[in-house]
């Protein structure tokens with residue numbers, strides 16, 4: 001790999017960076033961090049100002065990240081996209097914590113009917129890796145990847161009980177530099193809260209083995225946290241039960257939740273004794289190196305290959321691949337050894353991987369690359385850009401809907417022009433039986449449930465074409481299930497025809513349906529099948545790909 005080119009060396013120079021560090025990777029990560037702190041969206045001009053990079057450099061970085069599927073351009077704004085979550089997913093899979101311990105947290109949340117979360121110690125604070133959320137009273141709800149100031153949380157004192165002196169020094173410096181907690185976008189500012197009492201709470205946590213957050217994050221919010229240790233006795237994470245003073249004050253929460261929380265932690269520590277999974281074979285390697293080379297060929301100077309290669313190094317890690325030597329990273333990515341080595345040196349310098357002897361492993365900081373704002377996206381927000389691109393491609397209106405008892409309800413829409421007598425907006429409902437969206441959603445139900453819904457719907461005729469016999473509808477829905485699409489002609493409104501396909505989650509469950517609607521005068525039934533359906537299927541596949549990446553660890557709201 002060539003050294004930094006002159007066009008890419010407009011810094012800000014990281015004077016502490018090792019000589020072999022990859023400059024474009026440092027700058028690309030600076031752009032991703034800035035976008036994350038901005039909540040996932042920022043104009044290119046503001047990005048250049050905030051990162052102190054030349055506008056032309058920001059443009060090239062953004063084009064590269066767009067090509068990687070990590071962001072998209074919307075007018076003047078760069079917007080993070082769910083594809084970027086593959087980096088955080090790689091860390092979460094490698095760390096094993098959410099996969100292994102998450103189910104225990106979920107069961108405790110069910111049992112107590114309170115929120116339960118798992119957090120890890122991050123050099124910058126306390127970071128969530130799992131959330132089982134049951135928020136009733138008004139309070140903040142944190143997501144995987146969110147970072148909290150350690151001194152304002154339950155887990156913070158538990159982690160700090162093990163901190164070496166150097167970590168305390170870092171913490172004091174960070175607090176002094178940011179007295180208003182401005183570096184924590186997920187929490188309301190509360191100048192100085194918990195700072196003075198933190199060392200004493202850490203000492204207390206060491207003695208007691210538990211720690212309380214009595215409304216330090218937010219008035220009303222209380223949390224009880226316990227540490228979880230690995231077989232070597234190292235604290236790997238903390239589990240918190242989170243409640244509200246309208247149900248428990250802090251002391252009452254401790255009394256009620258401490259015994260079940262202790263049981264849960266014991267079960268988690270047992271689970272951590274299980275042997276780690278056998279490493280799955282590395283992903284097909286040559287494809288990746290080939291992809292970056294082809295992108296370079298196509299985009300020329302607009303594609304910063306060393307940035308793409310450097311970020312890709314993080315995807316070498318995963319389940320059963322928690323710590324890898326350089327050779328394994330090079331193999332998994334298909335990168336030359338020297339390239340992988342310089343990328344790892346750079347990522348180590350920036351704190352995204354840690355080196356332990358010959359092995360490298362991804363750190364909690366990988367979650368700072370977009371994970372928290374992206375895990376807040378709902379399915380309709382994930383679908384929206386894909387629907388807009390589809391509508392633009394075929395010049396027809398595209399929609400997303402979910403099943404709501406016997407109705408469909410629109411959750412996202414990209415309209416080209418108005419072809420219906422009623423204006424469809426998000427929230428509009430129609431009877432499921434008379435729409436392509438509804439038939440796809442009914443087909444996604446278990447067979448008995450389909451027929452129960454159809455019977456309950458008491459299907460009415462909306463035009464002279466509407467099928468109203470439940471027996472006939474049942475047969476039609478079976479057919480839709482077999483073909484995996486529905487084509488409905490003028491059953492909802494005269495002159496309107498539409499074609500719909502399912503959108504499935506990672507488990508194969510139909511969670512929504514996407515459709516295109518058109519006018520009888522514009523497209524024949526045959527054209528709906530030959531011209532619209534393939535484009536619709538491709539768009540649905542893109543929505544599903546994003547949903548599956550986003551939903552691997554985070555719970556995506558299906559609104």
Ligand code: PHB
Nearest residue numbers: 117153154213223240242
């Ligand atoms: C949370 O999971 O929302 C949580 C956990 C610990 C705290 C505060 C909030 O101290």
